[in-house]
Amino acid sequence: MSNALGKYLRKCRTEKQLQEGNSFSLRQLAGRIGVEPSYLSKIERGLEPRPSEATTRALALELGEDSDTLLAMAGKVSGDLQTIICKRPQVFAQLIRELKNMPDEAVLRLVREVRDGNW
Amino acid sequence: MIELHSNKLAVSFPELPLKPKLTIDFQRTLRIPDDGHDYPLPPGLGSFPLRHIDDFAPRVPANWLKRGGVLLPMWQAEALWLNFGARVLYDRETAYPFAIKVATGKISAITGETWQRGLSRNPQNYLVAPNQFWLDGYCVEKGIIRQFVAMPLGDGYSVEEQITGAAEFGGIQIEVFPMRPAIFEKRFPVQLRNQEALLSRKDNGIHYCLADADPSMGLAPGGRMRQEIYNDPFSIHDWDTEHGSRCFIHVVNSAAWQAITGQRPPSPPPTAAQYTKAGYPWFDYYDAEAKAVTGSKILAAVKSVFNKGGEKSSTPLPENESVMVANLVNVRAGLKNNQVREADFAA
Numbered sequence: 001m002s003n004a005l006g007k008y009l010r011k012c013r014t015e016k017q018l019q020e021g022n023s024f025s026l027r028q029l030a031g032r033i034g035v036e037p038s039y040l041s042k043i044e045r046g047l048e049p050r051p052s053e054a055t056t057r058a059l060a061l062e063l064g065e066d067s068d069t070l071l072a073m074a075g076k077v078s079g080d081l082q083t084i085i086c087k088r089p090q091v092f093a094q095l096i097r098e099l100k101n102m103p104d105e106a107v108l109r110l111v112r113e114v115r116d117g118n119w
Numbered sequence: 120m121i122e123l124h125s126n127k128l129a130v131s132f133p134e135l136p137l138k139p140k141l142t143i144d145f146q147r148t149l150r151i152p153d154d155g156h157d158y159p160l161p162p163g164l165g166s167f168p169l170r171h172i173d174d175f176a177p178r179v180p181a182n183w184l185k186r187g188g189v190l191l192p193m194w195q196a197e198a199l200w201l202n203f204g205a206r207v208l209y210d211r212e213t214a215y216p217f218a219i220k221v222a223t224g225k226i227s228a229i230t231g232e233t234w235q236r237g238l239s240r241n242p243q244n245y246l247v248a249p250n251q252f253w254l255d256g257y258c259v260e261k262g263i264i265r266q267f268v269a270m271p272l273g274d275g276y277s278v279e280e281q282i283t284g285a286a287e288f289g290g291i292q293i294e295v296f297p298m299r300p301a302i303f304e305k306r307f308p309v310q311l312r313n314q315e316a317l318l319s320r321k322d323n324g325i326h327y328c329l330a331d332a333d334p335s336m337g338l339a340p341g342g343r344m345r346q347e348i349y350n351d352p353f354s355i356h357d358w359d360t361e362h363g364s365r366c367f368i369h370v371v372n373s374a375a376w377q378a379i380t381g382q383r384p385p386s387p388p389p390t391a392a393q394y395t396k397a398g399y400p401w402f403d404y405y406d407a408e409a410k411a412v413t414g415s416k417i418l419a420a421v422k423s424v425f426n427k428g429g430e431k432s433s434t435p436l437p438e439n440e441s442v443m444v445a446n447l448v449n450v451r452a453g454l455k456n457n458q459v460r461e462a463d464f465a466a
Binding site: 119 | 121122123128185186188189292
């Protein structure tokens with residue numbers, strides 16, 4: 001498995017460390033997200049390529065990154081999305097397959113508007 | 120276009136070059152005493168839930184459905200305020216300006232006049248965001264509003280019923296117009312980035328409309344509160360009235376909310392006396408630069424819920440005793456974007 005997530009996390013963290021100092025050292029960041037520094041180091045080096053959803057979300061929050069993007073880099077889909085899909089698996093599976101090749105702008109146009117009526 | 124995002128109305132104009140966007144949410148709050156005294160701003164206790172009316176079509180009256188819009192639950196005699204949030208455009212050091220009309224039962228909360236198309240400057244029948252962060256009630260005097268309080272439509276308390284004699288619409292109606300793109304470019308050209316200046320800028324406002332129907336509530340004037348409705352600092356011709364978005368908000372009696380939506384409504388808020396006794400804060404907001412519009416004589420002549428109740432020999436407002444506000448937080452112009460005046464419940 002590639003180490004895209006680990007490399008990306010290390011890049012984000014070291015950039016933050018340069019901007020904001022040692023609060024983004026491996027040790028201090030690990031402390032804030034509730035893991036051992038050695039575990040965070042393993043994630044960054046690709047030796048632990050699939051951290052838990054909670055750890056990934058905590059890292060996203062600390063680093064100011066999008067949690068869905070980091071989860072995707074870890075090969076995961078967030079739990080809330082899984083719940084949504086599992087409630088109506090056929091509908092959402094069909095929807096996602098139909099949308100897979102649409103450009104982002106076209107997908108975003110599918111938002112639901114509040115209907116205005118006659119008043 | 121208007122969408123629902125996390126119990127907020129997201130009003131956007133993707134067809135305009137800068138895709139301006141404004142959010143409006145409806146904050147739960149204390150009902151201030153309706154006792155003739157002028158009170159400061161009460162806190163925000165979280166957003167009321169909003170739901171697409173079409174999702175509950177079999178369980179709402181037909182005349183609600185034809186108006187479209189969203190549903191919002193309120194208990195009888197519960198109060199609300201409108202919170203406007205506009206996205207800051209960092210290279211302009213401002214949020215995109217919007218003109219916002221707000222009515223209840225199709226009566227303007229600013230002028231007391233019946234709902235009209237477009238914008239009017241004399242008297243000004245709209246708010247301007249980002250200057251105006253909040254709207255808590257009806258503009259009855261310069262610098263004084265009477266709080267929005269929900270009462271059953273048909274009982275004679277609502278502003279709509281007191282002015283028109285009919286209980287036809289109820290709820291809240293909102294309409295939002297963005298500034299014309301060419302005018303915006305002229306007034307707010309691209310600036311070199313200046314983070315400190317950005318953080319000191321104020322928030323923007325929104326326009327929307329709330330309405331109610333049969334299990335429905337109308338909004339009526341409650342206690343007096345210090346709040347200025349600001350004069351439009353721009354020209355009436357700066358607003359792009361060809362690109363308005365509007366919405367009808369049906370205010371549903373919370374007692375009927377679960378029957379319609381299958382979901383529990385929020386609990387009734389604490390009383391003003393309970394809140395004040397606990398030492399939680401009230402708020403005063405000042406903007407030394409902005410000028411306030413004069414109040415509406417029409418709205419000033421409308422009886423408050425308490426006074427109307429006296430006329431009907433009823434007591435529509437439980438626990439209306441006066442309170443002495445001790446913990447007053449002064450909030451001055453310069454709030455960060457989307458800041459809501461929230462109480463600190465950890466105290």
